[in-house]
Amino acid sequence: MSLSRKRGEYPNLVIADVVDGGTLTLWRNPAGAKFGEKDVWEISSEWDSPSGLHAAYSALQDKEAELAKSHAFAWDSEFGYLSPFPHHCGTALRIEGTFHLEALHLIGDLPQALNAIPAIRFESSSVVEDGIRQAAHLFRISNAAVLGISEQELLDRAKNLFTDLAMQEVNARRALVEEMPRVIEDAIARSIAVLRHARLLSPGEILDLLSPISLAASMGFIKGITANETRRLMRDQLNAPSLPESRTTEDDRRRDARDARLADRFNRRFETVSLNSYAEECLL
DSSP: OOHHHHHSSOSOOOGGGTEEEEEEEEEEOBTTSOOOGGGOEEEEEEESSGGGHHHHHHHHHHHHHHHHTTOOBOEETTTEEOOSSGGGSBTOEEEEEEEEOHHHHHHTOHHHHHHTGGGGTEEEEEOOBTTBTTGGGEEEEEEOOOSSSOHHHHHHHHHHHHHHHHHHHHHHHHHHHHHOHHHHHHHHHHHHHHHHHOSOOOHHHHHHHHHHHHHHHHTTOEESSOHHHHHHHHHHHHHSOOOOOOOSHHHHHHHHHHHHHHHHHHHHHGGGOEEOHHHHHHHO
16 A cells, blocks of 8 residues: 555655755955965855755845955956856856765665766765765865856755755655555664664764664654754764774774774663654555
């Protein structure tokens, strides 16, 4: 029986749970001065959803106009803005967004989605933590091109790409519930079990384990923890200072001690976390 026949509606499936916002950044070098890294002005503005990109750029232009009242920028009528740094040339505009693409990973469509990004002169980067590539399936998407394209074209491309990528993830979440419920249930249950019982947990492992739990929390399938808390726990691991690569027995002991402390902390936190009755109704 499909979920729509059981409940008359889908779980929470919204773009805001896929896109964690991002930033727009402009770089400007001073005119008539020797170029140097310290001479670059960096202006940034934040955005929350793809639909807000143009408004964020307007705010950025206001900041740039204020700076231009007292400073001249290195600029060429054909080339655009000038700098010794390639990404600071041309439009010198970077549009960046962060995406959580766990469902695309679970249904096996993530490589296809990522491989389409370079075709429009954008690029993706992922988190690498404790040797785990694409940890938590968190991706930062940004433009690779700053030359041969206008600011408005970049904004339009970014808005379309970010919206399309987010919708692919939303559709993947729907497909998991409708067509592959055991896959998402298994991912959630395994993550909870490991976080509850493992005796050593590295930051990279924790990120990977929290990813399906964050997905489940945003879809309304979890009790005992909220989507906001799972995101905070993921940010904590991303922002935690890294230990140097193990080269000695003492390094290994220090790493094991850290992982033991993390395991104890997450064992306690996940004692009361489980799938809720709504998940059982939708997925079983």
